[in-house]
Amino acid sequence: MLELALHILDIAENSIRAGASLVRILVRESRSKDLFLMRITDNGRGMTREERERALDPFYTTKKVRRVGLGLPMLAEAAERTGGRLRLRSRPQTGTIVEASFGLSHIDRQPLGDIASTLIALIVGNPGSDFIYRHETDGGVYLLDTRNIKRALEDVPLNHPEVTGFLRGHIAEGLGDIGASA
Amino acid sequence: MSKLKIEDLKKIKEKVHSQTALREGGQRAKVTVHMGTCGIASGAREVLNALMRVIEETNTTDVIVTTSGCMGLCSREPLVTVELLGKEPIKYEKMDEMKMRQVFKRHVLEGEIQTPFVLAKGSEVVR
Numbered sequence: 001m002l003e004l005a006l007h008i009l010d011i012a013e014n015s016i017r018a019g020a021s022l023v024r025i026l027v028r029e030s031r032s033k034d035l036f037l038m039r040i041t042d043n044g045r046g047m048t049r050e051e052r053e054r055a056l057d058p059f060y061t062t063k064k065v066r067r068v069g070l071g072l073p074m075l076a077e078a079a080e081r082t083g084g085r086l087r088l089r090s091r092p093q094t095g096t097i098v099e100a101s102f103g104l105s106h107i108d109r110q111p112l113g114d115i116a117s118t119l120i121a122l123i124v125g126n127p128g129s130d131f132i133y134r135h136e137t138d139g140g141v142y143l144l145d146t147r148n149i150k151r152a153l154e155d156v157p158l159n160h161p162e163v164t165g166f167l168r169g170h171i172a173e174g175l176g177d178i179g180a181s182a
Numbered sequence: 183m184s185k186l187k188i189e190d191l192k193k194i195k196e197k198v199h200s201q202t203a204l205r206e207g208g209q210r211a212k213v214t215v216h217m218g219t220c221g222i223a224s225g226a227r228e229v230l231n232a233l234m235r236v237i238e239e240t241n242t243t244d245v246i247v248t249t250s251g252c253m254g255l256c257s258r259e260p261l262v263t264v265e266l267l268g269k270e271p272i273k274y275e276k277m278d279e280m281k282m283r284q285v286f287k288r289h290v291l292e293g294e295i296q297t298p299f300v301l302a303k304g305s306e307v308v309r
Contacts, residue, residue, distance in 0.1 A: 001223055010222050017251055065254030071219040117231045124234060125217060125249025152191040156198045159247055161238040166194060170186045 001074055003113025004038065009121055010071045011040045011098050016126050018044030018096065023129060027112070028136045029104060029181055036102040036109060047090040055088060075100050082106035112181055116171040119144065123167065124159040135180055142174035210244040211290050214263040218252025225278060226260040232279035236286045245290060258301055264289055275301035
């Protein structure tokens with residue numbers, strides 16, 4: 001993975017496969033604490049204690065089509081090499097929280113990358129689920145909630161070309177306004 | 183200060199309503215971009231992004247775009263499945279943005295399978 005935005009897409013896809021109807025994505029950048037934090041919270045089926053302990057093992061997966069599961073181990077590795085860490089909280093039937101912290105100014109921290117493309121990929125590919133994206137910087141907060149968008153659009157699907165074009169502009173503008181890092 | 187407001191979606195809604203009133207009918211095709219860890223790491227998001235952009239450019243509204251997980255052929259990612267209405271699904275391997283644009287314009291819109299990029303015909307069976 002070359003960007004943190006790709007990790008976010010990957011972890012949020014896990015949430016979808018776990019049957020989540022709502023996925024909350026938080027990105028927090030704090031210059032004063034030199035901290036970059038991402039947290040993905042879902043209401044999917046969650047994990048048992050044993051599953052949670054094995055989730056960071058690259059040779060553990062619940063998939064049947066292959067024998068490795070690299071998403072979480074790669075994110076843990078990316079966080080740890082910047083002095084950060086990965087925290088995993090989960091309870092069966094309740095949901096899962098994946099939180100990764102990074103050293104904001106650490107030279108090995110990957111760039112955040114193209115958040116707009118990540119969100120559009122999630123929204124277009126999973127019309128049955130809702131996403132809340134919250135991005136906090138020292139300059140302010142950007143919030144995107146697909147439940148509000150769906151309400152405004154009524155029967156027009158979220159993946160309509162007019163809507164994806166709008167979303168791309170809305171995200172780029174909102175992140176620019178709060179001075180989000182690239 | 184944000185210039186694009188969620189309320190602007192109401193205008194989009196009205197515009198879409200006035201357009202779709204003229205055009206009844208079903209979907210022409212379904213395009214699936216495989217979005218597992220392997221797909222994402224090898225560029226599936228950029229492929230999907232290119233697909234959405236070409237759909238926006240051509241103002242196509244009768245194609246369903248969806249994503250799926252890994253199907254076990256990680257070395258052939260990014261994988262894209264194109265299923266025209268009533269036809270067998272075609273799986274394209276090692277896709278990129280330019281190949282995606284070509285497949286959309288030639289296969290999805292004109293029905294001409296882009297053989298050089300094809301991995302297989304038919305659906306995968308997950309056991």
